[in-house]
Amino acid sequence: MDTKQLLMIGVSMLASAAAGPALGQEKQEQYIQVAEIEIDPSQLDAYRTAVKEHIEMAIRVEPGVLTLYAVSDKDDPTKVKVFEFYRDGEAYRRHLESGHFKRYKAATQSMVRSLKLIRTDAIALGTKAR
Template sequence: MNLSPHRMNKQCAACRAQATGKLVSFLVLVFVLLSHHLASAQQPEMMVRMAEIEIAPADLEKYKAILAEEATASVKREPGVIAIFPMYQKENPALVRILEIYASKAAYEQHLKTPHFQKYKTTTLNMVKSLKLVEMGLIDAVSMPLLFRKLTEEK
C-alpha cells in the first residue's frame, strides 16, 4: 500500500491529536490525584486513645452511671467526638477502659472544656485509683466508617 504525502500528513496529524488528547487526559488525572492527596494530607489527623482506669470497687456503680451520662452527652452534643466507648474487664469490673476517638486534637481540647466533661471529671476524681491515657495510632482508618455504618444499619 502506497500512501501519498498528503494522506500521510493527515494520518500524522490525527495521531498527534490523539496523543495530545491522551496526554491532556493523563495530566488531568495526575492533577486530580495530587489534589486529593494534598487535600487529605491537610485534614487534621484523628486522635485515638485508650483510657485505662482503675475505680475504687465501692464507687463502681456510681462511677459507671456518671461515665455513661458523660459519654452519651459527648457523642450527642460534640461534632468532633466520634466515639467514647466505655467498657470494663469481665474478670475485674473495676478496671475500666474507654476507647476515645476524636476528629482532631482540637476537637479533643474542646471536649475537655465542656460542662459535661467537667462534671464527670470533678465528680469522679475521688473514685479513680489510677488513670493511664494511651495514645493510639490507626492501622486502618479507611474501614473505620464501615464499622459505625454497620452499627446503624437495619437488620
C-alpha cells in the same frame, strides 16, 4: 459506550481520586487515645452511671467527638478502658474544656484509683452496622 457514559465514569474517577488523599489526611489528623482507668470497687455502679451519662452528652453535643467507647474487664470490672476518637487535637482540647467533661471529672474524682492516657495511632478501624 456513549459520550455521556464516558463523561460520568470520568467524573466519578476524578471525584474518587480527589477524595482519596483528603480522606487519608483526615484520618491522620484524628486524635485517638485509650484511657486505662481503675475504679474503686465500692463506687463501681456510680462510676458506670457517670461515664455513661458523660459519653451520651459528649456524643450528642460535641461535633468533634467521633467515638467514645467505655468497656470493662470481664474478670475485673474495676478495670475500665475508654477508647476515644476525636476529629483532631483541637476537638480533644475543646472536649476537655466542656462543662459536661468538667462535671464528669469532678463527680468521678474520688472513684478513680488510677488513670493512664495512652495516645495511639490507628492501624485498622472497622465498624459494622447492627
